[in-house]
Amino acid sequence: MQTVKVALFSSEQDRSYPIYIGNALLEQVDLLLPHLPQKRVAIVTNTTVAPLYLDQFRRALERHGICSVAIILPDGEDHKNWQTLNLIFDALLEQRCERKTTLIALGGGVIGDLTGFAAATYLRGVPFIQIPTTLLAQVDSSVGGKTGINHPLGKNLIGAFYQPRMVLTDSATLTTLPDRELRAGIAEVIKYGLIRDADFFMWLEQNITGLITRNADILNKAICRSCEIKAEIVAADECEGGVRALLNLGHTFGHAIENAMGYGVWLHGEAVAAGTIMAANLSKQLEFINESDFERICSIFQKIGLPVSAPKLSPDDYLSLMKLDKKVEEGRIRFILLKRIGEAMMSHDIPASTLRETLLTCMANE
Amino acid sequence: MQTVKVALFSSEQDRSYPIYIGNALLEQVDLLLPHLPQKRVAIVTNTTVAPLYLDQFRRALERHGICSVAIILPDGEDHKNWQTLNLIFDALLEQRCERKTTLIALGGGVIGDLTGFAAATYLRGVPFIQIPTTLLAQVDSSVGGKTGINHPLGKNLIGAFYQPRMVLTDSATLTTLPDRELRAGIAEVIKYGLIRDADFFMWLEQNITGLITRNADILNKAICRSCEIKAEIVAADECEGGVRALLNLGHTFGHAIENAMGYGVWLHGEAVAAGTIMAANLSKQLEFINESDFERICSIFQKIGLPVSAPKLSPDDYLSLMKLDKKVEEGRIRFILLKRIGEAMMSHDIPASTLRETLLTCMANE
Structure with a gap:
């Protein structure tokens, strides 16, 4: 040879x-x-x-x-x-x-x-x-x-x-930009505060009306800080070997929602909003964040007029859709959780019962 | 901003x-x-x-x-x-x-x-x-x-x-491997000799029967030397910014032939063989190689049983097919020419009349 x-x-x-x-x-x-x-x-x-x-x-x-x-x-x-x-x-x-x-x-x-x-x-x-x-x-x-x-x-x-x-x-x-799309975009802005910058999250809580009413200065500041955070994370991990995965907060659930409803029925940002609530619920169940943090998160999405409940599907349907995610490893789904507002973490080890509880709790009732 | x-x-x-x-x-x-x-x-x-x-x-x-x-x-x-x-x-x-x-x-x-x-x-x-x-x-x-x-x-x-x-x-x-495919593959082996290694080309001339009859040692040596040359060129220029283009000797003509005949009608190596003769003809017209070099090149392809004439199309059809090549720049077609046996070069500046002469000379008559 x-x-x-x-x-x-x-x-x-x-x-x-x-x-x-x-x-x-x-x-x-x-x-x-x-x-x-x-x-x-x-x-x-x-x-x-x-x-x-x-x-x-x-x-x-x-x-x-x-x-x-x-x-x-x-x-x-x-x-x-x-x-x-x-x-x-x-x-x-x-x-x-x-x-x-x-x-x-x-x-x-x-x-x-x-x-x-x-x-x-x-x-x-x-x-x-x-x-x-x-x-x-x-x-x-x-x-x-x-x-x-x-x-x-x-x-x-x-x-x-x-x-x-x-x-x-x-x-x-x-x-x-149509109002619905503006609001959906704000979901990703909030994500940056949640995963990386508690002060930015607080600033967003205080300026949510300015964002929704398209105040130019507030929009520019929100875009700029979002891009800074994203640029920092991408520079550290271009091909998502590690920290870049944190940008997917709410996305594993969100992609399942988009897929289940048919692409385009829910806007991506809308699915990410509901998905982020689900990730926050998981984080709360695992005692990383407390009830009051969870309420702050729900509240900001509600003020924007974004969905805070997921569409009603059987938990098994959710699980099987989530297993189609790119980040599944050895059959295990990867979740991004909140350690606290302003800091995210990755976990492959969510107990099945905890995940099921989140799915059932976060689904719309009707 | x-x-x-x-x-x-x-x-x-x-x-x-x-x-x-x-x-x-x-x-x-x-x-x-x-x-x-x-x-x-x-x-x-x-x-x-x-x-x-x-x-x-x-x-x-x-x-x-x-x-x-x-x-x-x-x-x-x-x-x-x-x-x-x-x-x-x-x-x-x-x-x-x-x-x-x-x-x-x-x-x-x-x-x-x-x-x-x-x-x-x-x-x-x-x-x-x-x-x-x-x-x-x-x-x-x-x-x-x-x-x-x-x-x-x-x-x-x-x-x-x-x-x-x-x-x-x-x-x-x-x-x-079917005989026709073996012979088509030898066309690319010869290419390495032509563009980079005159000794290897001479060795191929001497061992062509061993290659065609599938002598294991001769095949292994031919594969190994081909891979060495390719590895060296790819290491120097992974994304074809420069020297890697030399590997395309005969390919601009060859791709046009494959496309004109319908994919799969001519094998890639067959089209490269005829394309290499065309590139050699251009090189001869431009007085880089002489008649005797040109004859050596024709002769080795003939001994393998590979086509040394291109299918009959109008020169304009050839030109328009060649302009679909990936390497066209500002509308100019890039050609790989032979400076001598064992050394290739790139040129964007082939006079239209020279190119037309090559197309007419190298086409089959029937």
Whole structure:
């Protein structure tokens, strides 16, 4: 036998990237220019966002000598699949987009995840920029390089870690965001306080009205602090070997809810809200947090108008949906729990009876 | 405007991996064990290879306490597409394969590329091992981490760079390889001599009969030297920013031939053989190599029984197919040329008339 070694040490390349956050940044194309290897980009957006921001953005690009191709997809979580991904590939090939053509995601989380996955796999990888236009995408999905699509059996089961070259967050785009989506996005903002920053959580409790009424300063501060926390965690653990898993507070339950109800029926943030209550209930049962902490958590979600009860399913249905989660190991489901408000932990060892109790307690009665 | 930085420096991780080459290695499961994070693997193979080697391999795994799931795909280049990839995902999910379940590709280049791409994207990445069973896969596609699928508009247009944990090359599997596929695989072996090692090319000229008649020692030496050259090039340039492109000698023409004829009609190695003659013809026209070098190159492919003429198409059809190649930049096609036998170079600047002359000269007359 002979052995040949393929010697692959990580390249020295610095893949760090900036997130620019502010009001009316969409036309500040000078922020993008240093990140474009070619004076041609492909903008991927959807039928909801295109009429609002596409022309404005393309004209701004044109003023800087950048020509663009637009790919307009149908809107909604139920389009986050192979078929839609293939629409992107077909358009990129028809338009002769090359390895140096940058893909720009202009839209919410679905557009960002689809475009990022397309960028990761088109010609084995092309440059990618995120311009998130929903609160959820601005505080969560546009940062950190998780990309992917859903499979009929579960959410985000197919995908890649693929980092953008930059993120441009124009909080002015939130003025056109439907109220329900704004509220769903706040669920992820609250998550950052719960897992990492008790002071931020308290600030959110005090400023919840400002968030809901879209006070620009309060929104910018909330987005910025959320991105800081996410950036810190992603830098420590890019591919979710450890601490990054804490970002999934409420998500194991939440994904089961989204899957059970059919993608798009519950918004992701709504499912995360109910899922976070379930995780908090588990944490309370295990005596990490007390009743008053639990009440604070329920109360903030209620004030936002987010669901605090899970849809009624049999506990076995929940368990079998949760076992489809990406993070199952040797058949055991991984849960993110709250040690206290401002600190999360991971556990693979939740007694079955405790979990069942949480499922039964947290389900809506009707 | 505020800026948050996502600080991502390359991880320190050493992703180097071994290629084990020898006779009757398939049952040497002890070579695999150190690379399996879980005592469970999913073997992806096809309807041709499964009856030959699957049971033998699974029994060997079982003797070492490794349980396996088998996913048997239809055979052939025309199945290297989304539909077949989805068959893998469906099976992995139905069998509850997890992030630590290793995917093992047991088969030729199509199986390796499909399985590698599935491993790169299932749950955003799971461990992957290559067990190539064709000469082409053993000397080329199993090494270096290129994975992917074809698109109706072109070959390997969708994919990822994703390295295996190890490659296990059992040259005994070549005893069952159809003669036509053996000969097609030799085309890639010759490529290594042409681009990097004139002595190896000369050794191949002298040992061509031994290769065709499957002399075990000669095959092992050819595989080993091919893997050494590929490993060296991949280590220097994992994601094809530069020198790795030289491995594509004959491939820009070759992919156009495969695409024009319909995937699977010409074997990849056959298309590469004709494509290499075309690249050699270009190199001769540009006065890098002389007539006698060109004749040596034609002669070795002829002795193997590989095509030295391209199928008859209009030059414009060739050009438009070649422009679908992944490596087109600003609309210009990239060619790999021979400076001399044993040294290749890249060029974006081939005069249109020279290219047309090569296309017309190298096409079959009938």
